[in-house]
Amino acid sequence: MRSEIIAVGTELLLGQIANTNAQYLSQKLADEGIGVYFHTVVGDNRQRLLSVLKLAEARSDMIILTGGLGPTQDDLTKETVAELLNVQLIIDPAAKERIVNFFARRNQPMTSNNLRQALVLEGAHILPNDHGLAPGMVFHSGEKIYILLPGPPSEMKPMFEEYALPYLRSMRKTPSMLYSKVLRFFGIGESALVTELSDLIEGQNDPTIAPYAKEPEVTLRITTLTASAEEGEKKLKPVLAEIERRVGQFIYGEGEHTTLEGVLLHTLSERGQTFAAAESCTGGLISQMITSLPGASSVFSGGVVCYTNQAKLQLLQIDEGLLSSVGAVSAEVAKELASGIRASLGADYGISVTGVAGPDEVEGKPVGLVYVGIASKDHAEAIECRFAGTRKQIQLRSAKTALFQLWKRLKER
Amino acid sequence: MRSEIIAVGTELLLGQIANTNAQYLSQKLADEGIGVYFHTVVGDNRQRLLSVLKLAEARSDMIILTGGLGPTQDDLTKETVAELLNVQLIIDPAAKERIVNFFARRNQPMTSNNLRQALVLEGAHILPNDHGLAPGMVFHSGEKIYILLPGPPSEMKPMFEEYALPYLRSMRKTPSMLYSKVLRFFGIGESALVTELSDLIEGQNDPTIAPYAKEPEVTLRITTLTASAEEGEKKLKPVLAEIERRVGQFIYGEGEHTTLEGVLLHTLSERGQTFAAAESCTGGLISQMITSLPGASSVFSGGVVCYTNQAKLQLLQIDEGLLSSVGAVSAEVAKELASGIRASLGADYGISVTGVAGPDEVEGKPVGLVYVGIASKDHAEAIECRFAGTRKQIQLRSAKTALFQLWKRLKER
Numbered sequence: 001m002r003s004e005i006i007a008v009g010t011e012l013l014l015g016q017i018a019n020t021n022a023q024y025l026s027q028k029l030a031d032e033g034i035g036v037y038f039h040t041v042v043g044d045n046r047q048r049l050l051s052v053l054k055l056a057e058a059r060s061d062m063i064i065l066t067g068g069l070g071p072t073q074d075d076l077t078k079e080t081v082a083e084l085l086n087v088q089l090i091i092d093p094a095a096k097e098r099i100v101n102f103f104a105r106r107n108q109p110m111t112s113n114n115l116r117q118a119l120v121l122e123g124a125h126i127l128p129n130d131h132g133l134a135p136g137m138v139f140h141s142g143e144k145i146y147i148l149l150p151g152p153p154s155e156m157k158p159m160f161e162e163y164a165l166p167y168l169r170s171m172r173k174t175p176s177m178l179y180s181k182v183l184r185f186f187g188i189g190e191s192a193l194v195t196e197l198s199d200l201i202e203g204q205n206d207p208t209i210a211p212y213a214k215e216p217e218v219t220l221r222i223t224t225l226t227a228s229a230e231e232g233e234k235k236l237k238p239v240l241a242e243i244e245r246r247v248g249q250f251i252y253g254e255g256e257h258t259t260l261e262g263v264l265l266h267t268l269s270e271r272g273q274t275f276a277a278a279e280s281c282t283g284g285l286i287s288q289m290i291t292s293l294p295g296a297s298s299v300f301s302g303g304v305v306c307y308t309n310q311a312k313l314q315l316l317q318i319d320e321g322l323l324s325s326v327g328a329v330s331a332e333v334a335k336e337l338a339s340g341i342r343a344s345l346g347a348d349y350g351i352s353v354t355g356v357a358g359p360d361e362v363e364g365k366p367v368g369l370v371y372v373g374i375a376s377k378d379h380a381e382a383i384e385c386r387f388a389g390t391r392k393q394i395q396l397r398s399a400k401t402a403l404f405q406l407w408k409r410l411k412e413r
Numbered sequence: 414m415r416s417e418i419i420a421v422g423t424e425l426l427l428g429q430i431a432n433t434n435a436q437y438l439s440q441k442l443a444d445e446g447i448g449v450y451f452h453t454v455v456g457d458n459r460q461r462l463l464s465v466l467k468l469a470e471a472r473s474d475m476i477i478l479t480g481g482l483g484p485t486q487d488d489l490t491k492e493t494v495a496e497l498l499n500v501q502l503i504i505d506p507a508a509k510e511r512i513v514n515f516f517a518r519r520n521q522p523m524t525s526n527n528l529r530q531a532l533v534l535e536g537a538h539i540l541p542n543d544h545g546l547a548p549g550m551v552f553h554s555g556e557k558i559y560i561l562l563p564g565p566p567s568e569m570k571p572m573f574e575e576y577a578l579p580y581l582r583s584m585r586k587t588p589s590m591l592y593s594k595v596l597r598f599f600g601i602g603e604s605a606l607v608t609e610l611s612d613l614i615e616g617q618n619d620p621t622i623a624p625y626a627k628e629p630e631v632t633l634r635i636t637t638l639t640a641s642a643e644e645g646e647k648k649l650k651p652v653l654a655e656i657e658r659r660v661g662q663f664i665y666g667e668g669e670h671t672t673l674e675g676v677l678l679h680t681l682s683e684r685g686q687t688f689a690a691a692e693s694c695t696g697g698l699i700s701q702m703i704t705s706l707p708g709a710s711s712v713f714s715g716g717v718v719c720y721t722n723q724a725k726l727q728l729l730q731i732d733e734g735l736l737s738s739v740g741a742v743s744a745e746v747a748k749e750l751a752s753g754i755r756a757s758l759g760a761d762y763g764i765s766v767t768g769v770a771g772p773d774e775v776e777g778k779p780v781g782l783v784y785v786g787i788a789s790k791d792h793a794e795a796i797e798c799r800f801a802g803t804r805k806q807i808q809l810r811s812a813k814t815a816l817f818q819l820w821k822r823l824k825e826r
Contacts, residue, residue: 012452013439013450013451013452014439014440014449015435015436015439015442015443015449016625017436018433018435019435019436019452020431022428022431022454023425023430023431025428026427026428029428030428036426036427036428037455037461038426038454038455038461039426039452039453039454040451040452040454041451041452042451043450048450048451052451055468059464277718279697279700281704282704283700283701283703283704283709284692284697284698284699284700284701284704284716284718285701286697287692287697287700287701287720288695288696288697288700290696291694291695291697291718291808292804292805294772294773297720297721300720300721301720301721301723301724302717302718302719302720302721302723302724302727303697303717303718304716304728305690305697305700305715305717307700307704307709307710307713307714308710308713308714308715310715310758310759311758314757314758314759315715315717315757315758344727344728345723345728346723346727358707359707360707391707395704
């Protein structure tokens with residue numbers, strides 16, 4: 001099936017927002033094995049939208065539109081599709097009720113243009129909008145399928161996942177589904193990973209293996225077309241085992257939304273343990289990453305940002321002699337910082353980062369030289385790293401390395 | 414002039430990346446007063462690209478293409494445009510030299526496909542690529558203008574700004590330019606700002622006033638069409654003065670890339686002063702924001718992440734009686750934290766944040782209740798805030814409020 005995506009909205013043509021809806025839908029459709037051949041963005045203009053629709057009708061089997069379902073005069077997606085297909089617009093009673101209730105609950109007067117949002121193509125399959133007022137719809141016109149979705153991603157995404165996708169799947173003649181696993185890697189680059197797995201990736205057919213880099217991490221999606229989740233699981237099993245055998249030491253989790261801070265929080269939480277962080281060149285990034293998660297307080301005892309030598313002396317009583325002899329960017333200081341914050345906050349583990357994030361050298365040490373310290377009650381060690389990139393990239397890589405290395409040590413024990 | 418943007422690349426149709434190039438170019442062209450009427454994304458496929466080009470030729474005056482200039486067989490933008498316009502491709506000597514030198518410097522063999530990157534449309538105006546190997550070009554075909562740019566944003570953006578934009582400006586018959594100022598606001602929402610300025614915005618013609626919200630901040634771009642920067646300055650002056658008069662207390666800076674942490678760093682740096690941060694519910698975000706800037710060490714003495722009560726006691730010696738009587742989320746504790754971190758690190762100012770970021774209540778206090786503390790040597794105060802939104806939104810708003818409030822106090826003195 002050939003599909004294309006049309007986003008309607010002048011704000012996209014002014015560059016006020018990026019067309020992330022098209023990216024999202026393309027990913028989801030690729031997962032279903034539906035090919036996307038074109039993306040188009042067109043403004044809130046009847047004539048130009050009509051020309052784009054006529055073109056799409058001539059070249060695609062499925063046409064997905066986002067945007068232009070709202071209450072204003074500018075919103076004319078439904079009206080234009082109705083004109084193209086010569087179909088009536090009728091009020092959807094459920095959508096109307098939702099709109100009326102929405103204003104009643106707020107004690108606000110409902111202007112009549114709001115009811116425009118309840119208009120749908122006569123004969124369409126309605127997609128309810130659980131996060132807004134304008135419903136979406138699927139309309140069949142001969143062999144062609146039109147799917148109309150709202151523009152705001154917060155409405156469009158749940159509507160697509162909860163209503164449009166199940167409908168599309170139900171249309172399939174043979175019961176089949178795409179079953180996939182996402183593996184998350186840290187500490188290995190995309191090209192190194194692809195090299196390790198090159199024979200698997202090149203020889204792939206079913207399952208397919210697709211790497212994707214989101215610096216400084218790499219993700220691998222392994223997908224198979226199958227009749228059931230059980231069968232899918234069985235088909236993926238040998239491939240996953242082979243990947244694990246070759247590059248298992250870099251895998252930290254499964255799933256699209258899995259993060260390093262998330263797996264560390266989960267692992268510590270299971271063990272009933274805590275950690276604390278002393279951050280020099282990462283400047284609070286580790287603390288910020290872990291505390292962005294709800295429930296962080298049960299595993300994170302706190303941290304210090306000892307960006308300056310004075311802060312290292314004041315907040316963690318680092319030996320001044322050590323700082324002046326080996327310097328702040330050193331394995332020795334990394335260990336002292338990790339041990340110091342652990343002891344100060346009575347945590348089970350302390351981690352630290354001290355290094356040169358750039359743009360300038362420090363203590364004659366090069367940009368990208370970073371020491372990560374890890375301390376438990378009776379052991380402290382430091383890992384020397386050399387990172388490339390901008391200041392922000394070095395900071396992010398350093399923070400993630402500290403989280404990853406602590407997590408690895410917990411897993412090994 | 415009617416323009417449109419065509420992005421070439423299958424990775425866009427698979428949703429691996431969003432079409433941020435189209436967003437960027439749309440913004441830049443809007444600034445120049447050039448209307449963008451369509452965005453199209455098409456895959457690395459000669460036939461489909463040709464169909465898209467024919468359509469664009471029929472409806473637009475200027476056609477901007479991004480992507481497909483690289484060395485592989487998949488890269489066929491130049492070849493397809495050459496076919497459409499019946500133009501030869503020739504080797505550009507400067508581009509060839511750059512490619513040869515690139516491989517020579519790295520001691521790597523240059524495969525012949527790399528030279529494909531030096532091919533250009535015969536008669537084109539060449540746009541040098543300072544960050545990659547494939548040059549861009551501007552080609553005039555009758556009244557139509559074709560602009561070919563590379564796909565990677567790190568190559569495309571500097572090429573557009575440094576070479577394509579000056580060329581487009583030089584084409585203008587009457588010497589005119591768009592002159593604009595960007596004002597950055599914090600502490601006022603987009604709708605409140607628009608309400609305050611509604612008569613100015615609605616009655617606008619030249620200069621134009623365009624608000625843009627990027628939560629939790631708002632930006633206002635004021636633009637005029639002018640013959641020179643001096644004249645532009647003069648035309649904007651009364652409008653800027655009126656905006657300043659009405660909502661000046663929320664303006665923290667000018668310019669697209671200006672940030673709160675940046676203006677605070679600049680102001681402290683000018684005064685030769687320092688600050689330190691004690692962060693509870695923001696969990697290190699303030700420290701991370703300020704240390705993401707080079708030169709932070711001259712104004713930022715360090716910080717503590719006292720996410721737990723234990724950390725507040727251990728790291729800052731907060732009175733345990735205070736914590737148990739009024740609770741950690743209180744004006745009193747905010748003041749103590751700010752004074753404590755200031756004194757501990759010998760900084761000129763201390764700032765603190767303690768609050769409920771959610772998703773759950775703390776101490777029976779509601780999600781979104783946040784106290785920001787600000788302390789100098791002989792004064793401490795706390796600001797009570799009530800924020801809405803997700804955990805991350807509340808954390809970001811809290812951190813920015815602390816930076817903004819400290820900056821405001823410095824400006825007032």
